[in-house]
Amino acid sequence: MEKITLNNGVKIPQLGLGVFKVADDQTLTDSINAALAAGYRHFDTAKIYHNEDGVGTALANADVKREELFVTSKLWDNVTTYDETKRAFEASLKRLKLDYLDMYLIHWPSAGYNEKWRAMEDLYHDGLIKAIGVSNFEANHLEKLLTTAKVVPVVDQIETHPYFQQTALHALLHDLDIRHEAWGPLGQGKSDVLTNPVLAEIAAAHHKSTAQVILRWHLQRGEIVIPKSIHQKRIEQNIDVFDFKLTAADMLAIAGLNKDQRGSSDPQDEAWLA
């Protein structure tokens, strides 16, 4: 598994398993076990996914050393202050049954993010989090955060797929030395991207699936990627993307599929963030 070195020197496996909408039951345990067996070491959860507990149990029962694992969770929007941030973090850590978190993200640019970031910086300096970052931050949010931040976020986890390529934000993140992490990398099943004929043709040429071509496109753009599946075959397929390369022509053809078509909530939508 390829690793990416973040701006603070921490290494993150470039591909991980996302567990959004995975119920905290046997499905989650089976998915994590299938992922571990397939070679995944990076897991992406959040307070709001209501499955940190099960992620923690599955990882605690796994025959994998803690230092090999990379676990991310996220601070939910109901938290608005410095103190609440510290308490929410402690609660996540406890549910995950860990004594440190590899990465902790502000989930959305909701009220009080400069103060929440200050608390995360302190947790980072205390060694309780190895790397801190943000999610769903756009240029204006990053600009405001950086007026008070002492630590530059390591990643910005943002919706990204071939129909919503985030071209401008991708370039800005590159300039700021913040890694682009793609959520909804396969389009979340909300569009026909997985049956797109351009992608299908590229997939056939490489003897891969369209999902694998999309994941490979993210990797070749330098993104960190966290596809979700609860099916063993797909979990295996989604990590089997390190043995082929898209050509420059493939990359150009996929760039041409961009429609700036968001599938989920808009971070500029004040009503959503309220």
Ligand code: NAD
């Ligand atoms: P995704 O783009 O990973 O799509 C997942 C869906 O794609 C699956 O439910 C399945 O229907 C399909 N799929 C997966 N593998 C496939 C394959 N090989 N072939 C065919 N179909 C396949 O969507 P997601 O789960 O929303 O995003 C991935 C992860 O990103 C989440 O699980 C979560 O960890 C994270 N996320 C973060 C945010 C945020 O606000 N930060 C928001 C959404 C998701």
